[in-house]
Amino acid sequence: MQHNLVLPRPLPSAIAIGLTLLIWFVIPVPEGVKPNAWQLLALFIGTIAAIIGKAMPIGSISVVAIALVAITGVTSPGKSANALNDALSGFSNSLIWLIVIAVLVSLSLNKTGLGTRIGYYFIKLFGKRTLGVAYGLVAAELVIAPVTPSNTARGGGIIHPIMRSVADSFGSAPEKGTQGRIGRYLALVNYQANPITSTMFITATAPNPLCVELIAKATNLNIQITWGQWALAALLPCAVMLLLMPLILYYLYPPEIKETPAAREMAEAELGKLGPMKLTEKITIGVLLGMLCLWAGVPEWLLGKAYAVNPTTTAILGLAVLLLTGVLEWEDILKAKSAWDTLMWFAALVMMATFLGKLGVIGWFSKSMELGISGMGFGWMASTALLVLVYFYAHYFFASTTAHVTAMFAAFFAAGVALGAPPLLLGLLLSFSSSLNMSLTHYATGTAPIIFGSGYTTLNEWWFAGFVMSVINILIMVVVGAVWWQVLGYL
Numbered sequence: 001m002q003h004n005l006v007l008p009r010p011l012p013s014a015i016a017i018g019l020t021l022l023i024w025f026v027i028p029v030p031e032g033v034k035p036n037a038w039q040l041l042a043l044f045i046g047t048i049a050a051i052i053g054k055a056m057p058i059g060s061i062s063v064v065a066i067a068l069v070a071i072t073g074v075t076s077p078g079k080s081a082n083a084l085n086d087a088l089s090g091f092s093n094s095l096i097w098l099i100v101i102a103v104l105v106s107l108s109l110n111k112t113g114l115g116t117r118i119g120y121y122f123i124k125l126f127g128k129r130t131l132g133v134a135y136g137l138v139a140a141e142l143v144i145a146p147v148t149p150s151n152t153a154r155g156g157g158i159i160h161p162i163m164r165s166v167a168d169s170f171g172s173a174p175e176k177g178t179q180g181r182i183g184r185y186l187a188l189v190n191y192q193a194n195p196i197t198s199t200m201f202i203t204a205t206a207p208n209p210l211c212v213e214l215i216a217k218a219t220n221l222n223i224q225i226t227w228g229q230w231a232l233a234a235l236l237p238c239a240v241m242l243l244l245m246p247l248i249l250y251y252l253y254p255p256e257i258k259e260t261p262a263a264r265e266m267a268e269a270e271l272g273k274l275g276p277m278k279l280t281e282k283i284t285i286g287v288l289l290g291m292l293c294l295w296a297g298v299p300e301w302l303l304g305k306a307y308a309v310n311p312t313t314t315a316i317l318g319l320a321v322l323l324l325t326g327v328l329e330w331e332d333i334l335k336a337k338s339a340w341d342t343l344m345w346f347a348a349l350v351m352m353a354t355f356l357g358k359l360g361v362i363g364w365f366s367k368s369m370e371l372g373i374s375g376m377g378f379g380w381m382a383s384t385a386l387l388v389l390v391y392f393y394a395h396y397f398f399a400s401t402t403a404h405v406t407a408m409f410a411a412f413f414a415a416g417v418a419l420g421a422p423p424l425l426l427g428l429l430l431s432f433s434s435s436l437n438m439s440l441t442h443y444a445t446g447t448a449p450i451i452f453g454s455g456y457t458t459l460n461e462w463w464f465a466g467f468v469m470s471v472i473n474i475l476i477m478v479v480v481g482a483v484w485w486q487v488l489g490y491l
Helices: 010-026 035-053 058-072 080-087 094-112 114-126 130-147 151-169 183-200 207-218 227-252 261-274 279-295 298-303 311-324 330-335 337-358 361-374 380-397 401-418 423-439 447-453 459-488
Strands: none
Touching (some): 010 035, 035 058, 035 337, 035 361, 035 401, 058 080, 058 337, 094 130, 094 151, 094 207, 094 279, 094 330, 114 130, 114 151, 130 151, 130 183, 130 227, 151 261, 151 447, 183 227, 183 423, 183 447, 207 337, 207 401, 207 423, 279 298, 279 311, 337 401, 361 380, 361 401, 380 423, 380 459, 401 423, 423 459
């Protein structure tokens, strides 16, 4: 059997290598920055460029990045053993394992059919009208969001097939030129729900724990946002977004079909095919509800701090129960490519971001930004608004939320704090922006190409809807969020 070589893509690879060499050898090291810290920055920017350009699969890029940090010794010059330990340090991070194990736990939603059952149940519940079907998709997305850290698996793998089967039942298909009947509208709702639900829980998308980690490090562990605090902070602003979004899209791109009694019938038929709820589904529900209770800090709230359970410990416990009961098998774990992929790129990027902070590069960059903005004469509120808007709309240049967070979050947070912004307020605004900015483009996150690729919308429709929703979501986040966080005592 002949196996062809699968080499890195030439142009993105050349750009990534070129940028690395340019920063390492050509651009002078700025005053106040150590040469080895500057060299690490070169490797970091090269890695981010390779990820954006998709020079190789992100896991492969991460292995190369870890190898380069270890071999060059940029984190510990002249100490090869220390450099290796530094390069591998990301693998000991508990937040990384939280996401990896939560991805493994979420396999049970697909394997047992529970995710699909939840989706069709909500279609049956709300599906009299097209608007009701849209809210059914939103409700299904929301219910499974806390336990599916892969927003791509959730929006693209579970909700999108349900959305397509609804569209098909009304003869709304791109290949027939009938996407305007109902498919275009539902596809946009299917996608735009994804960034909002990703914002609502630390465990709803992979970069969220990274934001928590970066805030904790930047504030010397003074601000450590818990799962419950995050969920509570996001609750009201995101609930308003989820309520308004289907209505706004209904106005922007009204479906030709307004009444959908057939949707309920279709959902009933699909639920009939699934049959009564299986034991594996019931166990999965029990495990997921138990995990949500522990993540939300219910034992600690009822019984005191001694009964608090670490979020990662909770995820490991949930996975252990699913393995013990046979809902998941070890083979399922081994085949979960997305989980092991996540482990590799997370470990590499967290490690590099951590050492950029330790070696003073983030401090230097944020100081430069702070000086630039303070020179404009803005107060902290205007400065914060500027930073958040630049950070948000910079996502037009990123095809990965993780790459965006890793590249920009720490510096923007440090600059905002230096300009006088309350750290928790700024942390929440930047963290929530890190998910909400996925609304913008057809390449913004893994879910986007799946739904856009199904052909229900044109590029113009997608970008216009994304921009409108981004403006509305920012306004809700700032206005409703600020009042809500004041009420919660976070500000």
